[in-house]
Amino acid sequence: MKKILVSLVFAAVLPLSAQQKPVYLDESKPIEERVEDALPRLTLKEKIALVHAQSKFSSAGVPRLGIPEFWMTDGPHGVRPEVLWDEWDQAGWTNDSCVAFPALTCLAATWNPEMSLLYGQSIGEEARYRNKTVLLGPGVNIYRTPLNGRNFEYMGEDPYLSAHMVVPYIQGVQQNGVAACVKHFALNNHEVNRHTTNVIVDDRALYEIYLPAFKAAVQEGKAWAIMGSYNLYKGQHCCHNQYLLNDILKGEWGFDGVVISDWGGAHDTDQAITNGLDMEFGSWTNGLSNGASNAYDNYYLAMPYLQRIQEGKVGTKELDDKVRRILRLAFRTTMNTSRPWGAILSPEHYEAARRIGEEGIVLLQNEGGLLPINLDKAKKIAVIGENAIKMMTVGGGSSSLKVQREISPLDGIRQRVGNQVEVVYARGYVGDASGEYNGVVTGQNLKDDRTPDELIAEAVKVAADADYVIFIGGLNKSANQDCEDTDRAGLGLPYGQDDVIQALAKVNRNLIVVNISGNAVAMPWVKEVPAIVQDWYLGSEAGSALAAVLVGDVNPSGKLPFTFPVKLEDNAAYALGEYTGVRSDTVINIKYNESIFVGYRWADKQKKSKPLFAFGHGLSYTTFEYGKPVADAKTMSPDGKLTVKVTVKNTGSREGQEVVQLYIADKKSSLPRPLKELKGFKKIKLTPGESKEVSFVIDKEALSFFDDTKHAWIAEPGKFEAIIAASAADVKGVVPFELK
Structure with a gap:
């Protein structure tokens, strides 16, 4: 009955003439103007209703104003089947099957942003057809340990690769008027004790390894939603974390979308109010279990929040910021009458799934x-x-x-x-x-x-x-x-x-x-x-x-998005002893002692052991020959750029694709740096005997590291190397240059 009411009210307000139409319903107006027009029209209780769930996968709209409900669905590999309103049991629909797309490890292994865009467009169409507001994906948590049970949902060990593969996925999904919700922000790098792990990590590793893909999702992909993670950081759960959500995400990066809790990721009303959470889902409050019914009024951002406002204990400044973001989400999705209709189970989607799989x-x-x-x-x-x-x-x-x-x-x-x-x-x-x-x-x-x-x-x-x-x-x-x-x-x-x-x-x-x-x-x-x-x-x-x-x-033509170690002890998290597989009901500290030396960055340091298969490794049924890479200059100014070129030839008997990889080495720096870091890649297709010139533009960003004492990215003058490679262990050529 509730859905019917929303539809009737929405239909009732839309036919108004341009003169009568409220600004918030006028799609010719800028979204920010519409948000500011809608905000004062909401009652306090309507605002509170917007910031927490009303069912397992939905939150309330504002029927009185024609604002539809918000419907979430799990991804990131396909649209999850429907469950009952109040329970995890299947709803029993016969029309909620989907096309399953390859896991995101496979997508990352394509090293092809075009495949990522195709993936996002296809899964976005399926989510739109099912009338979803938010697709809960993609995931970009870094592959820190090969034991992490959820690595298959993510995009590998390298921040640069993850960042460049996540952006097209987001853009493809959101072309359909469905929000991509990038997860899990942040430092959710193993599953055992995911609710009780307090991650201790230095700021260099945080900014250089664990945040770049999220930053790219926000600033380049323009993601409309971000999901917090279950674990803790600096002693606060990441779904309401001052440093991650307010200082970095909304402050430094200027994120204007909604922060959504992971299901059961909220733990405290006061922190949820002040520390950046916008929409609360799945909380099992007051001792209630998974299957409890009608617990939504007891959510941390429900009656407890309303009572604090009514009693004068907190103001409405934070609430209005949350509601602004949620209104912005509505205008981008369900209240955008121009968004496509979507499609599901189409031949094109099966073809997309097959092509991505083949290439990965x-x-x-x-x-x-x-x-x-x-x-x-x-x-x-x-x-x-x-x-x-x-x-x-x-x-x-x-x-x-x-x-x-x-x-x-x-x-x-x-x-x-x-x-x-x-x-x-x-x-x-x-x-x-x-x-x-x-x-x-x-x-x-x-x-x-x-x-x-x-x-x-x-x-x-x-x-x-x-x-x-x-x-x-x-x-x-x-x-x-x-x-x-x-x-x-x-x-x-x-x-x-x-x-x-x-x-x-x-x-x-x-x-x-x-x-x-x-x-x-x-x-x-x-x-x-x-x-x-x-x-x-x-x-x-x-x-x-x-x-x-x-x-x-x-x-x-796939290439590995993470390193295959010979044995577990060859992985940095185990070599330095900071992982536990033992269940704990109390908060435990896990220190990332390896800092920035994750994956191939760690493997490159090991003189006594080599990986089983290196990051970026992948063979072909044809062969490729690399020429000598050259640069257009020997020096580079801080504000300038340097172009490195290399010619690659298919020397085999059949057409094939090769991923040309660019790594940068800083030969001397004031802080420890990896021997090399991925800073570019291009996938090219060559027929037998064909050659192509591949070029990479190197700028100051590619040379920079994060100085945690200055809280800034620094590119120090000195000698560097541009390394052209077919994998982290297969270097084809080196070009030295100097940053003045």
Whole structure:
């Protein structure tokens, strides 16, 4: 009834003539003028109603003024199915399926902003069709540890890559009149104790590593919403954190959108009032549990806030700022009558999911050119592994989806080869036979009571006489794998998969291992396996995208967005001892001792060990030759720019894409700096024999570091190097220059 009332009131006020129309309804007026016209028309209770939830995923509008409700939906990989008004149980709709897009680790692995824009446009259209106001995504928390259960939702370890990939996603979503809500701000870098971890990090690391992607989202992407994180920083929960939300986000960066709490991320009325939170969702106040009904009046920004105002304990200055931001959100979204209608489950969206998946798959190893599979010479392909058949769109936490369809790797391979080649399957191992999350059920029965030895014996028998053996394993979206609110127990593959791979390697040399995960995994068998493919959670078109790469319809061009360490101790967070997987109900301090040395920045410092696979690594079915990079000058003024150029040639026999990477090295500085840092990348497509010149413009920003004593970005005069590379471990050329 409430929705009908909103529609009637809205329809009643819109037909007014231009002379009669209130300014806030006049879309020809600037948004700020409309906001200031609407604000004094609201009663105190109407303002309070705007700043907290009225259901699990909605907050109130103002029916009297024709301002619709605000509807949120989880992302960032697809539009979440509907739940009941007051509960987490499924609403039972039959028309709330979606297209599942690849996980954001895959998007980052494309190193292609055009793919990011396509992703945002496509998922934004689906959210708009479902009449959502805010899409709760994308996520850009930095990959600090490979055990973080939620890394698959983020864009890797490097702030520059994350920043440049998040901006087009936001722009694509918001073209549809749907707000992107970038999350989780900030320092949410592991899941165990996410509600009780107080992060202690120096300002250099904060500004150089953990904030750049959020800053780009605000200042370049113009994001309309930001979600706070569950953890604490400086002893305050990040959903109402003075330093993060008021000082940095709204102060230094000039953010004019809404700050939305993560569900259950608010903890205190006074801090929620003063420390930058605008919209409160999911709070379980006064001892109420997840399933409690009608708790919304007890939210921290509900009756407790209203009572404080009525009793004169607080004023309305902060409330008016929150309401201004929420009105601004309404005028940008639901009250924009020109926004598109959206679309869902369209052929174009499935094509987008497939293209992003194909371009994000990373060819890690290909000894002897085993890949692509030669279908003209193959008679039998053996596919082994649970992940070849297990649905991956269900599970993992809030990003779990209800899909119209999901093509498994096994089905994708069978559909692609048709009757040309026999494809046989063996389970190999049993991981998690369940298939349910939050009431969405896969319908798969994966129960198998055979022993590991029996499963391996079957796999070996099937694989022994095959022309190709494709082992498809890795992680899944179950608890303690790639899953919200849990972290992995270790770096190794679960469910005894190493034993299966090593057994297969002994009976067939043509072994291809496909690792499906959102995280790095240990590979003790790396020297025994000629071909290794890093697959991701690819969504609805998972199988078709993988099959296209395996048989060579698509030349792989993905590059790793994070480092694969050989062992856990090679990761900085573990080398320096600042991570705990032990559950704690009380606040615990986690100090980021590694500071700015995250990912390849740490790996570059290690002289005794090298990564299993470096950041930025990814092979192709063709080969590329780099010329000698040159600069247009040997010196650069503080206000000037320097251009570095390099020619890249496709020296192979087929078309391919290469990601040319630019790193900057500061040869001498007053503060410690990494050996090199990513400051540019370009993805180019080359036909056989074709050459292209790639140029990078270097400015003062690319040379700067954050001086925490001055609280400023500093570029010190001195000697630098522009490093052209194909990965963090594959340097192609160096150009020295000097900043005057």
